[in-house]
Amino acid sequence: MADMTASQQPKTAARKGDTTLGHIAYVLKDNPVTMLAFAMLAFFLGCAFFGPALVPYDPLATNGARALQPPNWDHWFGTDNLGRDVFSRVVVATRLDLTISVAAVALSFVIGSVLGSIAGYWGGWLDAVLNRCLDTIMAFPLFVLAMGVVAALGNTVENIIYATAIINIPFYARLVRAEVNIRRNAGFAQAAKLSGNSDLRVLAVHIFPNALPPMMVQVSLNLGWAILNAAGLSFIGLGVRPPTPEWGIMVAEGANFIVSGEWWLAVFPGLWLMLAVFTFNLLGDGLRDIVDPRKRT
Amino acid sequence: MLSVKDLSVAFKTRKGEVNAVRGVSFDVGKGETLGIVGESGSGKSVTSYALMRILDAGGEIRTGDVVYGGIDLRAASETNMRDIRGREISMIFQNPRAALNPIRRVGHQVEDVLIRHAQATLQTAKAKAIAALEAVKINDAAARYEAYPFELSGGMCQRIVIAIALACKPQLLIADEPTTGLDITTQKAVMDLVGDLTKERGMGMILITHDLGLASQYCDRIVVMKDGLIVEVGEPKTLFTDPQHAYTRKLVDATPRLGASIRNLLPPEARRPEPRHKVHNRPLLEVRDLVKTYPGKTGPIQAVKGISFDIKAGQSLGLVGESGSGKSTTSEMIVRLQDPTSGNILFDGQDIAATPSARFMRHAVRRDIQMVFQDATDSLNPRSTAASAIAEPLARIDRMRGAKLTARVSELADLVGLPQPLLSRFPHQLSGGQKARVGIARAIALEPRLLILDEPTAALDVSIQALVLNLLVDLRAKMGMSYLFVSHDLNVVRLLCDEVLVMKQGEIVDRGPTATVMDTPSHPYTRALIEAAPQPPRSIAA
Structure with a gap:
């Protein structure tokens, strides 16, 4: 019904959405939730680009005198056991976590699109072989597979990206193949x-461009998963190494202190992580x- | 029996309210067949959904009374409506495959309605369901009872739907475009069946259709709708011979019929003399022993069984057949989207079948053979504007760029009568007729010598069809193109083509000059096709 009325009133089309920018503005205005999501995305991107320059403390600087302080006006998110400012560390970590997730999703998007397009267009034995390979990847518990990849290749940021990309490829390939x-x-x-x-x-x-709309939904969901995945790997000690600020490590380290009452060490990075995933x-x-x-229209 | 007074239906949409039906009144008597005729968007289907109270979400009956046998259908509770639907008033839908549950045996689906309305018990249901299938003349009903919808042909599925609709012996049947998408001989069989059954049982029927010819053949009275309003009511004959309303006149004019020329389809003020096209004696296309075999589950399937024919330069050849006759496969092989299993396709004496279709885009003849596709919506990329769709062949094959390309695109838009401002629109912002024009502009952009038209008007309203057919006639004269016009509609082929081929099951069964084949058909199949085509009464408006 919506389509029918859309074609009945084509005159509005000439006015609005003629340019790409105009169309983006229209989409944002049309849906407040989208507007909120994009505002939050802008906030996280701001943190990633300018965070290190804006934070009040050096995220790596220790200060024994101010260790384990609860949140206060000097340290909004408190300090950790080495006296580092949790707020600064959380903000600075944004760049690393976003880089990992965006790079991983971009990689799986490209590889998945190519494989899925080939399988979907030409079909036949190529399709069968590719599908079985993807099935094999999906048959693993994905997080365990990512752990295995990082453990085998070595503990570096690049390897976290590759591992996260590999476990996401089947989703893109499947979707593109069908479309x-x-x-x-x-x-x-x-x-x-x-x-x-x-x-x-x-x-x-x-x-292929006609497959983009459903792909975009997948991309945004995957960005969230990828952040969780990277944080998860760091949480269990694979991937990013301390003292680099990263949400997963901070939650992992902070978890040790929850029992003794220093809740802010784990809660703030956890909340930040949750907000980022929510945004995507x-x-x-x-x-x-x-x-x-x-x-x- | 059914009386509708001043019915209005409105839909709530994001862009405000749309009044789909605006004050419609009509009656259906016992045993009467009423036709509701209109083009897409006229509100004819919405009217019937409103009667059954099965409007889509957002739809609402605003005003009016609907009374059936003393029951106020508008005020009836949903529980009461459920009893009425199927037992008192039944409906058959446009797409029989969509109307049947794909994963249940058809017999069980007939039983469902019988049991629901307490016409049968679990013990007697099977026998009654088989009887209902026999009533719609399904051979070997006991075996068909076990079939799934996908195992049956479209016509057979529609019979099952009719069996379900009539199983509980309702008094009124609403048929919403019951034969759209069915072959012409199947259409006749289904309509005759419905006509006979309703007459036999003294039922009333509302036949909703866009085909004035079909309605005039089966209806006692016809209601013509436009934009949610009834513009004229009358008996078929008077409607055709003496249409009162301008819109009815336009519809009557646009309906292809015996004795009308292609210009007669247009409103009188738009009729210009028909341009003559010149047919040369030299063959442009020679098809020799063309065969296409597909691998099937039970051995190879021969879709095209060694056919041969010629198209002369400037000639229009009609290729007629029903679904499964191999006419689409043939046209796809000629346009080089498919490779023949064997045989030759000579274009200007050169065998173009020798180049595989995957590499044909670089062949010199590519530009000379183009095609207009059946479904204009499907043939346009939803992400490309009209301008870029028309520009595509020019940019790819002629390597045309920049201002020259823009100029040529707008020249083509003028040629096919597409207003310039529409060029920047996406397909979903265009109407069906406009999309058809974009498709034609793209196909003629390279000035091909042979244009293959695959049922280019099948999805269009008759008034739009009239415009598009006349456009094709003008273009043919202007550009000297040859046409291969693939269609199942003999009335249309008669208007446009010099010669005609009739295909059945992969073979050409009849051929010759159009007038000869149509007026004195020699093959029984051709005769069956011609007889099955609905023939509206001759109008005085010639």
Whole structure:
């Protein structure tokens, strides 16, 4: 019904959403939740870019005299057992955690799209082989697989990214395969062939972009998972090493102090982490609407 | 029996309220068949949903009275409505496959309605269901009882839906586009069946259709709807011979029929003399012993069984057949989207079947053979504007860029009658007719010598169909193109084509000049097709 009325009132289309920027503004205005999600994303991005320059204390500087202070006006989130400022550490860690999740998701997005497109478009034995490989990856408990990858390759940030990317590839490949498969014989794909496009071009320029809206939802959910995954790896001691500030390590270290009453060590990084994941989960619908031209009415 | 007075239905949408039906009144008597005819968006389906109280979410009956046999349907409780639906008033839907539950045996689906309305018990249900299937003339009903919908043809599925609708012997049947998407011979069989059954049982029927010809053949009285209003009511014959309202006249004019030329489909003020197209004696396309075999579950399936034909330069050839006749496979092989299993396709004497379809985009002949697809919506990339869709072949094959490309695109838009401001729109912002024009503009952009038209008007309203067909006639004269016009609608083929081929099960069963084949059909199958096509009464508006 919404589609019908949309086509009945095409005059509004000429006004709004003609430019990409105008369309983004329209999507944001249309849905307050999306607006909130993008505002929070902007906040986290701000922390990632400018955080290290803005924080009141050096995140690595210890100060024995002020160890384990509860939150106060000098130290908003309190201090840890070495006297480091928890607030500064939480803010500075944003850059590392976002880098890991964005890089991992970008990697799995690209690899998953390529594999899924090929499997969905050409089908046949290629499809069967790729699908079985992806099934194999999915058959592992994914977090355990990521642990194995990091343990085998070594404890570095790059390896956390690779591990997180590998466990996310099947989701993208599956999604793209399904979206490409239903469109490979669509009229517009055939028309593109008549216009002189090779199979590869039809796939890349005409079919694949139509898979973007559902992909965007997947991307935003995955960004959240990827942060959790990276934090989880650090939590169990794989991945980022202390004293580098990272949310997972901070929660892990802080957990030791909860029993003795110093709750702020684990709670604030945990809350920050939760907020970041929440932001990405909210982002999905908005991102999908932005890449979907059908919303431009 | 049923009386509708001043019915209004409104839908709440994000963009405010839409009045889909605005004060509609009509009656249906016992044993009467009423046709509701209108084009898409006229509110004809919404009216019927409102009667059954099965409107989509957001839809609401605003005003009006609906009285059936003394019961006020608008005030009836939902529980009462459930008893009425199926037992007193039944409905058959447009897409029979969607109306059946795909994972239940069809027999069980017939039983459901019988048991629901206490017409049968668990013990007697099977026998009664089989009897209901026999009533709709399903051969070997006991075996079909066990079938799943996917194992049955479209026509067979529609019979099952009719069996379900009639199982409890309702007094009124609402048929919403019951034969859209079915073959023409199946359409006739299904409509004859419904007509006979309702007559036999003295039932009333409301037939909702966009096809004025079909309605005139099966209805006692016709209501013409436009934009949620009834514009005219009358008997089929008077409606055709003496339409009162301008819109009815337009519909009557636009309905393809015997004795009308292609220009007669347009409103009188838009009729210009029909341009002549020149047919040369030299063959442009020669198809020789073309065969296409698909691997099937039970051995290879021959979709096309060695057919041969010619298209002369400038000629329009009609390719007629029902679904499964191999006509689409044939056209896809000629346009080089598929490779034939064997045989030759000579274009200007050159065998183009020798180049595999995957590499054909670099072939010199690519630009000379283009196609207009059946479903205009499906054939346009939802992410491309109309302008970029039309520009695609020019940019890829002619390597046209920049201002020259823009100029050519707007020239093409003028040629197909697409207003310039629409060029920046996405497909979902265009109407069906506009999308069809974009598809045609894209296909003629490279000035091909052969244009394959795969049922280009099948999804369009008749008034839009009339415009598109006339556009094709103008373009043919202007650009000297040859057409291969693939269709199941003989009335349309007659208007456009010089010669016609009739295909059945992968073979050409009849061929010749259109007038000869249509007026004196030699093959029984051709005769069956012609007889099955609904023929509206001759109108005086010629």
